[in-house]
Amino acid sequence: MLLPFFTWLGNTTIAVTIRDSVWIYALDQALHLLCLAIFAGAVLIVDLRLLGRGMRDRPVSQVTRDAQPWMVWGLIGLTATGIPQLMSNSIKEYYSGYFWVKMGILLVAFIYMFSIRNRVAMADEGRVAPIRSKLVGFVSIVLWAGVAITARLIGLLS
C-alpha cells in the first residue's frame, strides 16, 4: 500500500541528489548519531532519576524541566537528519523488517514519552509511588533502546 509513496520518495530531487553525492549521506548519518547522543543524554538523565539513580538530590520534575529543551532539540535533529536517509534509501527501508519494527517502537515510545512518562516526571514530589516511577523510567529506557538497536540493525542486517 505504501510502496508507491516510498517509490515517489526515492525519485524526488532531494533523494537523487543525496544518492549522487559521495559524502552527503555519510555526513547525514554522522549527524544523526550525534543528535542521538544529545537526545539519549536528555532522556537518560530523566529515566535514571525516575529509577532513583543519577541526579537523585534533585526533584524529578526539575531534572525533567532542565533536560526538556535538549530532548526536544535532539528529537528535531534526529528527524531532520533521519528523513533524508529515508528518502534516499526508501526502497531498501520499505523492504527492511527492522525499519518497520523501529518505526513501530518509535511511535509507541513517542506517545509514551509525551503522555505517561511526562505526567509522572512532572508530578509534584511524593505524589508518585516510587515503584510506579521506577517502572515508568524502566519502560522508557527499554523503548528507546529498542529504537536505537533496531535502527542500527537496518544498516547492518537488511
Add this chain to the structure above:
Amino acid sequence: MTPLRSLFEWVDKFPTSIAIREGAVAFPLLLTIHVVSMCLFAGLVIMMDLRLLGVGNLRTPFSQVQRRLFPWQLAGITMNAITGLILVYGQPMRYYSNIFFWVKTIMMILAGANMMAFHNSTYHSIAKWDSAATLPFWAKMAAVVSLVLWAGVIMSGRLIAYNWFNPV
C-alpha cells in the same frame, strides 16, 4: 615497517581475531552494543558539559551533576572500550588503514587530556562557582573543547564505515 603497523599485522593473524572477522554474529552484535553504550556515555557527558558551559541543567550545582552522572558515564565508557577494542581486534587492518579511525583515536586522547587538565586546574576552585549560572572562562572553555571533541569522536566513528581515503 613501523612498530604500530607490525602490531596491527601481528594481531591480524591471531586465530581468535580471524574467528571474529569471519563470524556473522560478532560484528553486528558488537557494533550495536557499542552504539547503545555510546548513548549512555556521550549522552551523559554532553548533559554534564552543557551544565559546565552554563546552558543546561542550571538548577543543579555542577559538582552534583558531575558526581551523580559519573558512575553512569564510567559504565558507558567501559562498555564502549570493551566492544571497541574487540571490534579493532577482529579487523585490525581495516581500522589501521582507515583515516577516520585515527582521527577518532586522536580526538579521544585529546578529550581525555582536556578532562584531566580541567580536573587538575579549574576544578580546584569549584567552591567559588559551583552554583553560579555564569561560570569562569576556563570552565566554559573545558566544556566547549569537550563537546567539540566528543562530537568529533562520534561523527568520525560513524564515518569509519566509509573508506574514501584508504591507501589501497
